[in-house]
Amino acid sequence: MARSQIQDVIRCQYCENEPAVFHCVPCGDELCPRCKVFHLKSKVPSGHNIVRLSERLHPANQIKMCEVHSSKAYEICCKVCQVPVCIMCIQEVHSEHAIGKIQDLYEKLKAETIEELTTIKTQLKSEISQRIKDYIMGEKGIKTSHEDIREKMKKQAQIFINDISAILAEALQESEKDERKYIVEIARHTAEAENFEQTLDQMIEKWETLTDSTHPVELILYRKQNPDIFKLLKLPNKLSIVMPSFSVGQINKSQNKHQFGKLITSKVNLIKSPVESSKHIQPTMSAKGNKSKKRVLERSVKTSQIKAEKRKLCYMACRDDRSAYISGDGPGIQLIDRSGTELDNISTDGEPIGLAVMLDRSLIYSEYDNKVIYKVALNKQKTEIISTEHNPGGLCCTKSGDILVCMGYRGTARVVRYNSTGRKIQEIQTDQNGERHFSDPFFICENVNKDICVSEWNFLKSKLVVLNKSGNLHFTYDGHVIASILKDRFQPSGVATDSLGHILIADRANNAVHLISQDGDFLSYILTENDGISRPYGISVDRHDNLWLVEQEKACVKVYRYL
Missing domain, CATH: 4.10.830 (30s Ribosomal Protein S14; Chain N)
Known part of the structure; x- marks a missing residue:
């Protein structure tokens, strides 16, 4: 040892x-x-x-x-x-932020966690245990009640069955009586017809003998003795027989349900927990729980307004809730914050058409004329990741990291999906019947349910086209018209979605922003000309559901809180 x-x-x-x-x-x-x-x-x-x-x-x-x-x-x-x-x-990221010790942050969070843990153990655990017991008792009560109800239903059904059996017996008896009556009558007419047939057979035999094998005198004497025998022949009456039938009756389900009895269904009423009971665990609630508390404001609130240096602004993509990339008339992309400070300036060969931020916070943009999509990393290194066959327009980054790109015009119009390295993995152009989805797709985004939302410009009729992930049509939206607000034909430009699945559409012709549900139902105009917006073009929603909007002619960026 x-x-x-x-x-x-x-x-x-x-x-x-x-x-x-x-x-x-x-x-x-x-x-x-x-x-x-x-x-x-x-x-x-x-x-x-x-x-x-x-x-x-x-x-x-x-x-x-x-x-x-x-x-x-x-x-x-x-x-x-x-x-x-x-x-x-x-x-790379935190150079301008305050830095501290891990142990200090750990001690702070540990204290908060211990406090929350105490609340969970002493209050929430006891409360949820009691609720589970109540749920189980409620479940047992519903089962027992429904067992009793089903027995009553069976007894009531048996009463109905007995009544129906009596009705059936009476109907069968009536049928048998009708059958006996007319069978006897038809049998009588059948006997008369058979006797007449026998008489005819005898006449046929007699007359054939007289005409073929007897002396001519016998036929002459027979006809002399029976001059009208043929004229006296008379067929029995002909019968017109109408077959019996049964006219099937119909049960009025709505009335007979009440005759049979009415089931009063179970109810489970939701009693919402008071806010105070969960205040200690709010910081660790799921994102879905937090989102469900958001509601659309009656009037959007402008929180920032920035005048850009360019003559015109068109495109926008939020990098986070404090900064966004913008581009417009001519080459170049700016990164600005809410105060209008330029954080970065990216040079481009041509005019950028689509802007999007990848999951790793790098920027991607398309150059329409050059048929190229570039990626700019955080270290400002620029690489060409996609070379397209058709002219690329609007683009977006999906939740899974894929890149969706609008490209082409009329006969070549389509939406193409690439993975993060630029490999093509899907192409959407027509529906299952071969009908084209687009003629000029321009702005694009992905919703929380993975629907693909595309603003479609068309000389005759512009619309928003929404497809599911497989590329099948979900719905189209061609503008909800209120005469006092919309004065021109619906002309969608920028399109974005928020954490609740709402779809926001910039209506450039009517100086408005439409808000619709993920199923295409119109909800409201969150911004109109009365709110001071003019020619809205590109829009983007940041991670805190703030709406960033560029006004094309005024070259102005505005930020609104609408939830």
Whole structure:
């Protein structure tokens, strides 16, 4: 036993003589007390975090690698974003944010979590246990009640069955009586006809003998004695027989249900929990729970207005809730914040038509004339990711990271789906009957249910075309007209969706923004000419459901809160 313990002693990795007492977390070295002092004096960029050897396996003393930069460890945290970061994260994203210790953020969140955990254990756990018991009792009650009801139904049905059996017996008896009566009468007429037939047979035999094999005198004497025998022949009366039938009766279901009895169905009434009972767990509620609380405001509220330098503005894509990319007349793309400050300026060969932000926050844009789609990474490196056969227009990035692109015109009009690397994976042009979906698709976005929403420009009739993910038509929307608001033909330009599945459509001709449901039902005009908007063109909705809108002629960006 003593020999085994001696062999299990961990030695200092530096002097190799003394037992190790300490462990350096970033370096992974085991140290004795004397070597610990020298180790702390060595210069390394990340510093040393030395703990007792017995504590080295504690989760807090393990090295956690960055999810974005797998070769770098989480060493500090961003106070603004409330997330752990590595050195590369600071350089790329958080360079202007306040930085703090991970332990400080951990202690803060730990205190909040303990408070919430206490509430869950002492209040919510007890309440939900009681509710489960009530649910189970309610379920048993419904089952027992329905068992009793079904027995009553069976008894009531048996009464009806007995009544119907009596009606059936009476109807069968009437049928048998009718059958007997007319069978007898027809039998009598049949006997008369058979006697007449026998008389005819006898006459035929007699007359054939007289005409063929007897002396001529006998025929002469027979006709002399029976001059009118042929004239006296008279056929029996002919019968016109009408077959019996049965006229099927119909049960009036609505009336007979009440005659049979009426089921009063079960009810489960939802009693909403008071807001106070869940206030401690609101920070950890699901996104879906938070979204369900949002409602459309009676009047949208403008929160920002920015005048751009370009002569005209057309296209927009939100990078986050504080900044957006814009482009318009001529080459170049700007990144601006809500105050109008230019955060970045991206040079382009041609005029950008479509703008979109990828899941990794890189920018993609299309150049219509050059038939090219470019990607601009966070480090400003620009690469051509898609070369298109037809002229590309509006584009968007889906929740799965795919790229949807409008392209072509009239006979070549289509929507094409690419993966994030630029490989074509779907092409949508016609429906199942070969009818074309588009003639000039321009703006495009994806809804929360993965529907594809495309604003369609057409000289005769413009519309919004909404397809499911497979490319089959869900619905079309050609404008909800209120004469006092819309004075011109519906002309959709920019289209966007929010977290509730609403579809927002900029109506350039009528200076309005339409709000419709994900099934195409008109909900409201969230902005009109009365709100001071003019020639709305590109629109985008950020992650907090703020509407960003560009006015084409005024080269102005406006931000609204409408939920």
